[in-house]
Amino acid sequence: MFKKEVWKEIYQSIKAHKLRTFLTGFGVSWGIFMLVLLLCVGKGFKNGVNNQLAGSASNAVEFWGGKTTIPYKGLNVGRSIQVTGDDMADLKADIPVIKYISPEANVTNAGTISYGNNSGVYDVRAVFPEFSQIEYLHIGEGRWLDPLDMEQERKVAVISKKIEDQLFHGKDPIGEYITIKGNYYKVVGLVAEDTTRIFNFGSESTIYLPFSVYKAEFEPDGKIEHFTAVMEDGADAESAGHKIKKWLARKYSFDPKDDDALYVYNRARNEKVVGQLFSGVGIFLWIIGCSTLVGGVVGVGNIMLVTVKERTKEIGIRKALGAVPSSIISLVIQEAIVITTVSGFVGLVIASGALSLIGKLTKSVTYFQHPEVDMNVAISAIIILVVAGALAGFIPARNASKISPIEALRYE
Amino acid sequence: MIRLSNIYKSYPVGKERLQVLKGINLEVQKGEMVSIMGASGSGKSTLLNILGILDQYDSGEYYIEDTLIKNLSEKKAAHYRNRFIGFVFQSYNLLSYKNALENVALPLYYQGVRTKERNKKARNYLERVGISEWAHHLPSELSGGQKQRVAIARALVTQPKMILADEPTGNLDSKSSQDIMDLFKTIHNQGVTIIIITHEKDIAEQTERIITIKDGIITN
Numbered sequence: 001m002f003k004k005e006v007w008k009e010i011y012q013s014i015k016a017h018k019l020r021t022f023l024t025g026f027g028v029s030w031g032i033f034m035l036v037l038l039l040c041v042g043k044g045f046k047n048g049v050n051n052q053l054a055g056s057a058s059n060a061v062e063f064w065g066g067k068t069t070i071p072y073k074g075l076n077v078g079r080s081i082q083v084t085g086d087d088m089a090d091l092k093a094d095i096p097v098i099k100y101i102s103p104e105a106n107v108t109n110a111g112t113i114s115y116g117n118n119s120g121v122y123d124v125r126a127v128f129p130e131f132s133q134i135e136y137l138h139i140g141e142g143r144w145l146d147p148l149d150m151e152q153e154r155k156v157a158v159i160s161k162k163i164e165d166q167l168f169h170g171k172d173p174i175g176e177y178i179t180i181k182g183n184y185y186k187v188v189g190l191v192a193e194d195t196t197r198i199f200n201f202g203s204e205s206t207i208y209l210p211f212s213v214y215k216a217e218f219e220p221d222g223k224i225e226h227f228t229a230v231m232e233d234g235a236d237a238e239s240a241g242h243k244i245k246k247w248l249a250r251k252y253s254f255d256p257k258d259d260d261a262l263y264v265y266n267r268a269r270n271e272k273v274v275g276q277l278f279s280g281v282g283i284f285l286w287i288i289g290c291s292t293l294v295g296g297v298v299g300v301g302n303i304m305l306v307t308v309k310e311r312t313k314e315i316g317i318r319k320a321l322g323a324v325p326s327s328i329i330s331l332v333i334q335e336a337i338v339i340t341t342v343s344g345f346v347g348l349v350i351a352s353g354a355l356s357l358i359g360k361l362t363k364s365v366t367y368f369q370h371p372e373v374d375m376n377v378a379i380s381a382i383i384i385l386v387v388a389g390a391l392a393g394f395i396p397a398r399n400a401s402k403i404s405p406i407e408a409l410r411y412e
Numbered sequence: 413m414i415r416l417s418n419i420y421k422s423y424p425v426g427k428e429r430l431q432v433l434k435g436i437n438l439e440v441q442k443g444e445m446v447s448i449m450g451a452s453g454s455g456k457s458t459l460l461n462i463l464g465i466l467d468q469y470d471s472g473e474y475y476i477e478d479t480l481i482k483n484l485s486e487k488k489a490a491h492y493r494n495r496f497i498g499f500v501f502q503s504y505n506l507l508s509y510k511n512a513l514e515n516v517a518l519p520l521y522y523q524g525v526r527t528k529e530r531n532k533k534a535r536n537y538l539e540r541v542g543i544s545e546w547a548h549h550l551p552s553e554l555s556g557g558q559k560q561r562v563a564i565a566r567a568l569v570t571q572p573k574m575i576l577a578d579e580p581t582g583n584l585d586s587k588s589s590q591d592i593m594d595l596f597k598t599i600h601n602q603g604v605t606i607i608i609i610t611h612e613k614d615i616a617e618q619t620e621r622i623i624t625i626k627d628g629i630i631t632n
């Protein structure tokens with residue numbers, strides 16, 4: 001970029017002014033380091049949280065049956081409200097805004113589940129095939145439950161990696177039969193392990209069955225404790241949730257205002273709050289990062305001012321020997337550019353190192369994922385500091401280059 | 413070589429202007445070695461700075477050979493300083509972080525001379541002033557006399573039309589002073605025009621002509 005002698009001039013000047021160079025460089029490195037670190041840590045948290053949220057449909061409302069606490073139409077309080085699997089289809093038919101709906105019914109007293117000589121105790125959960133649109137389960141091998149399984153009440157099961165390890169010891173489980181309460185169930189699918197999520201609702205030790213089989217084998221009334229409805233994209237989950245509750249209140253005769261008769265949890269609302277929190281944190285980190293950068297700019301500017309002042313006599317000498325003003329200006333600016341650029345990249349490299357260390361240390365922390373360096377941001381920040389340094393050097397250097405040599409020489 | 417007619421120069425002091433040079437008329441021939449004497453504050457340095465194009469004058473005319481040195485652009489001024497003049501200061505004015513060789517080579521840098529050529533010339537001039545073995549020493553490692561030799565080599569290296577020296581022996585002991593004067597005489601014998609400011613009579617007497625300045629006027 002520069003001629004060899006320019007490099008030499010810069011090198012000599014830097015060597016002669018080690019402290020000044022260090023201070024400028026440190027200011028820039030620190031600014032870049034902090035900025036990159038802040039933004040990346042912010043990003044890491046954001047990635048982590050997004051990952052959590054991405055694990056399940058967000059425009060969803062969950063329901064649990066409870067006990068009435070408000071008298072209704074002459075009926076007593078304390079009645080249990082138990083929804084059934086058949087309600088699901090009716091709800092979907094009556095409330096079109098429901099996109100997916102699925103019960104989650106636990107087989108109580110499922111006991112030990114075995115394959116050959118191996119056995120273990122696991123959650124056995126009956127769901128609709130569309131449950132995979134509510135909780136995003138990754139199918140590693142085989143397939144997920146399908147409508148035919150439901151229709152034909154096939155005794156099939158989808159198991160998790162953990163169960164595979166414990167029951168099959170490395171043998172391919174697909175097509176094998178496990179025993180649940182004395183009945184054989186054919187394993188058709190394997191849920192891949194998903195370590196990135198905290199809230200996996202115990203899915204790692206869960207066996208999923210078609211709901212129709214559950215109804216036929218374990219619960220003829222099809223009663224359920226819990227179900228989840230995902231609303232159409234863009235639909236208001238809150239009001240859809242109210243509609244569902246009203247519908248159930250009419251059917252099961254309880255007061256729609258009775259919060260304890262049917263517990264309602266609006267996932268969308270909570271995710272919105274978390275999302276807002278994190279965009280707030282993001283903005284806060286940006287503000288701190290920018291302040292750090294402004295601090296760096298001011299620091300570089302100050303040091304350049306001092307540098308030029310300190311070099312006024314040298315400028316006088318150089319002018320007396322025949323230096324033109326432009327050579328004086330470029331002397332100062334080139335040095336500033338070299339120092340800020342090099343230290344900017346030093347800061348970036350150190351920050352990257354720190355981040356990869358942080359990344360390694362927090363690998364298992366689910367709410368902190370991929371704290372990557374946004375190179376565009378980092379490079380822009382360096383450019384800002386380099387330009388600021390060059391500008392801050394330019395103005396005093398131009399002034400100093402204009403004063404007469406004898407005046408500059410008189411400067412001590 | 414140079415011709416000054418009716419040069420006036422004043423400095424602003426508060427709201428007043430201090431008139432320092434009050435109509436200087438002077439001619440110095442090519443190859444001459446002259447000294448300028450005068451009391452402290454009489455305007456010697458002011459005059460030499462004008463001769464060296466380090467400062468501007470208010471009125472009058474100053475010619476180097478046939479070039480009028482007046483209201484020059486920064487670029488032109490730099491060019492003439494570099495090509496016409498070698499300036500030697502009382503306080504040496506070497507760049508502290510450059511070694512002797514690099515200090516001597518610096519004016520050639522501003523001429524755009526290539527590094528190799530520059531160092532060759534600089535070494536040659538260090539040899540001429542007799543301190544080539546100190547080429548790679550920083551000014552802080554040199555004695556006053558040695559520093560002034562480096563400064564003289566730096567003034568000579570561009571082969572200027574004249575050497576201007578403002579009390580070049582002012583900071584030196586008498587032995588070193590004489591060595592420097594001997595050096596100037598040698599240079600002069602090689603045909604270089606030299607103007608030296610001094611307030612020491614025995615220094616001035618070693619030149620061909622003494623110009624006396626008093627209250628901003630040349631009196632002889």
Ligand SMILES: Nc1ncnc2c1ncn2[C@@H]1O[C@H](COP(=O)(O)OP(=O)(O)O)[C@@H](O)[C@H]1O
Binds near residue numbers: 424425453457
């Ligand atoms: N930059 C300046 N501003 C104001 N007064 C100055 C300046 N330079 C020199 N002078 C004054 O001008 C006069 C002549 O100075 P100078 O030429 O340095 O004298 P000499 O070199 O003969 O001792 C002195 O009175 C000095 O104080």
Ligand SMILES: [Mg+2]
Binds near residue numbers: 456457458
């Ligand atoms: Mg003087």
